Amino acid sequence: MKIRYLMASLLACLVGFSSCGSDGDEPTPDKPGGGNEGVKSKTMIVNVESPGTFGQLFEKQLPDFYMKEEDANSILLDTLILKGKLNMEDIEYLNSIEYTAESSIGLYWYVKDVESIDMHTAHPILDLSEAQFVESTFKGETYLANHLYPRAGYLCYRFYVKYPKNIEVIEAEAFWGGSCLIYDISNLLNEGLQEIRENAFESVRFAEKGESWVELDFPSSLKKIEKEAFSNVQAILKKVKTSGNVILSENAFSGTSIESLELKGVEEINSIMINGSLKEVSMPNAKYVRDYAFRGLSDLEIKAEGLKNVVEIGKCAFKGIKTMPDLSLATNLTKIGEEAFSSIKKYL
Numbered sequence: 001m002k003i004r005y006l007m008a009s010l011l012a013c014l015v016g017f018s019s020c021g022s023d024g025d026e027p028t029p030d031k032p033g034g035g036n037e038g039v040k041s042k043t044m045i046v047n048v049e050s051p052g053t054f055g056q057l058f059e060k061q062l063p064d065f066y067m068k069e070e071d072a073n074s075i076l077l078d079t080l081i082l083k084g085k086l087n088m089e090d091i092e093y094l095n096s097i098e099y100t101a102e103s104s105i106g107l108y109w110y111v112k113d114v115e116s117i118d119m120h121t122a123h124p125i126l127d128l129s130e131a132q133f134v135e136s137t138f139k140g141e142t143y144l145a146n147h148l149y150p151r152a153g154y155l156c157y158r159f160y161v162k163y164p165k166n167i168e169v170i171e172a173e174a175f176w177g178g179s180c181l182i183y184d185i186s187n188l189l190n191e192g193l194q195e196i197r198e199n200a201f202e203s204v205r206f207a208e209k210g211e212s213w214v215e216l217d218f219p220s221s222l223k224k225i226e227k228e229a230f231s232n233v234q235a236i237l238k239k240v241k242t243s244g245n246v247i248l249s250e251n252a253f254s255g256t257s258i259e260s261l262e263l264k265g266v267e268e269i270n271s272i273m274i275n276g277s278l279k280e281v282s283m284p285n286a287k288y289v290r291d292y293a294f295r296g297l298s299d300l301e302i303k304a305e306g307l308k309n310v311v312e313i314g315k316c317a318f319k320g321i322k323t324m325p326d327l328s329l330a331t332n333l334t335k336i337g338e339e340a341f342s343s344i345k346k347y348l
Helices: 002-015 054-065 088-096 150-157
Strands: 040-048 075-086 100-103 107-110 125-127 131-133 136-138 141-143 160-162 213-217 236-242 260-263 280-282
Touching (some): 040 054, 054 088, 075 088, 088 136, 088 150
Parallel strands (some): 040 075, 075 125, 075 131, 236 260, 260 280
Antiparallel strands (some): 100 107, 136 141
């Protein structure tokens, strides 16, 4: 019971509501104390040498952060740093804590098995930058090392998460869901990332370091972005950049408002399906512009340099754009599909 009570006290601080701070702005990663005068910001660091032991270590360190009731308005634990090797049992521990609140005189926080309240009002920071997800078996399922599965992605519902720097595969639907907030995606785009699978970021909210728009700069190690991986993300994706021969599956960015694509190294361009916002594309290594690739993007301008290596252009690839692409440098072009342009006769 003592540990349970101590956890309740800590969790009250993690959530960051009025029971742990005086009136003022809510805590954010840039303002851990929420702008409250006199609030002492605290960080807990947990070194997990043996996978599966995070919960025990966390509870062991908990008494050091215990707050007497009369001092509850003077201390805020805003950052939890995990180092070492984590398995799915450790991730599940972080996900399993449920919260509820009852108020008579003030807010009183405790843990019990009920549906979680809305925790998006104020998140603490969960820093996993120096951690590694190791291979493990959990509830009969095998989870591979350095893969980011939905169980880990769902931590974004509770924390401002800095994920490990060594993620190789972001699994299907890893962050799926409109209320999941990606605050800092930078670690996930480190060199070493190889695949982003179907619907991985579908409909999530991006707020890169507090900004309302983000620029995605993919590493040269990335080999594949599967279909609808970033579809309908709730942010303004102004620019997407690649630096290697990544396969962009159909509709990888459907429903987004990207204005600029820098597709360095990409040899095959599939259907982009962006909401009419795309204005410029750089694709110096493109060989195959597939069916419907840029259809309906009326404001798009394609420079001659971007088509100099193109071998094939699929049907309706550029249909509907106002400015006809310049094919004067496309000396390797051998095939143009039906209705590739608004007026294909010009090129036959």
